[in-house]
Amino acid sequence: MKGSFHIIVQNERIKYEFVLRRNLTIIRGDSATGKTTLVDMIREYKSLGEGSGVELFCEKQCIVVEGNGWEKQLSDVGQSVVFVDEGNRFVSSVEFARFIQETDNYYVLVTREGLSALPYSVEEIYGIRSSGKYGGLKPLYHEMYQLYPDAANTSELKPKKIITEDSNAGYQFFANICNEIGIECVSAAGKSNICSELLKCKDENIVVIADGAAFGPEIEKVLKVIGQRKQVVLYLPESFEWLIIESGVLNDKEIKAMSEKWENYIESSQYFSWERFFTDLLIKKSSGGYLEYNKKNLNKAYLATAVKHKILKQVEWWKEA
Amino acid sequence: MLNIFFGDMEDVIFNTSVYFKNVYHDEWITAPLSVEMIAEVDKSKVIDGGVIDSPVLGKIPPTSLSGGVKTLMLIENRPDKVFNATNCGNNCAKWLLKIAEKKDVTINLRYMMDFGKGNFNIKVLNDDRVVHCMEELVAAAIQYV
Incomplete structure (x- = not known):
């Protein structure tokens, strides 16, 4: 899979909007920012479709993989965006890294672990913040922001x-x-x-x-x-x-x-x-x-x-x- | 004291949200410390043992609280178990220290949580070293995460 994918997930209360540009995206940050809620909404949409009350817009299928049966869940999936919430031990395993290397999906992993087996970019580590873009009766707008913007920023340092x-x-x-x-x-x-x-x-x-x-x-x-x-x-x-x-x-x-x-x-x-x-x-x-x-x-x-x-x-x- | 084992650990409750759902009691939610933690971390108000008022999600059950707050309540109420506190963000660090003021607490961490600029007493169980500030903690534990 290649390209960038614009994803919108929303219900009557919350709206998430973000763009994925690479095969591996990491979401972390403070507790209570809405990471698990995002994954829950995707799971509900995948399970019940529009009958869930969740709307999901993405040109690729979005699914959630979890628990001990992750390998089986992934075995039939291709050209999809796969979300994994925190609390799934397999994410840090070498087996998982080996397995997904040979797939053509994009992966969004909610975790604070470093995941040394996965070669993800510093630019694709995000937090979620509520921007307050929508107020009142409209859903609260959540966006992803780079946790390490300009981590490589320049300075006037004279290196030794x-x-x-x-x-x-x-x-x-x-x-x-x-x-x-x-x-x-x-x-x-x-x-x-x-x-x-x-x-x-x-x-x-x-x-x-x-x-x-x-x-x-x-x-x-x-x-x-x-x-x-x-x-x-x-x-x-x-x-x-x-x-x-x-x-x-x-x-x-x-x-x-x-x-x-x-x-x-x-x-x-x-x-x-x-x-x-x-x-x-x-x-x-x-x-x-x-x-x-x-x-x-x-x-x-x-x-x-x-x-x-x-x-x-x-x-x-x-x-x- | 707060005891932390950094990195992979056997016999730890890894998925704290699932564990919380199956073991929590209503009294945990209304305990003064929980009310404070829920107010600060989740920006939510405890109505009673079964209902919390969230500014984003509306009226929610305790199972819909953040993974961080649920893990903190488990650590407070089930000191006989070791929990994966990686589900707690940096905004939970001060509450971990507060819980550990009153009793010995052991947690597992798989990332370098930021415990702030102040002094503290944390025992790094990987090599039984006691550290007192972030600089010492980073030097002692960075190799394990």
């Missing part, structure tokens, strides 16, 4: 150290340019090691670079470790390959068109996470040219001054370095 999630081409790229300006660059060798790397460093100006497309499971922990430390900045592009693609160094018209709405081109059953799509796209588009991309070993052409500067032009914090 860079920590990269990547240990391959991305690390090699940033290590090279850090070396040029005399600052340290360390690979955490995986997103799950970033917290421990941060705990080792105190009172340093640090930029953490990780793949935002799959950093969802770590974002809350990393933000807790950062706490009030103003000298740590997160930089979370979709992935290093995305950074190259978006820089325009490949000068490819098809890429320009695709970048307007990536979600229309990324088939969820093929790409569990967008970072894999960007890697494949970059390899395909650069194949045979002087910028031919190799994820394991960075092609030196990416370190040529003009190319390097074009890639770094999009990196706001770099201008301060």
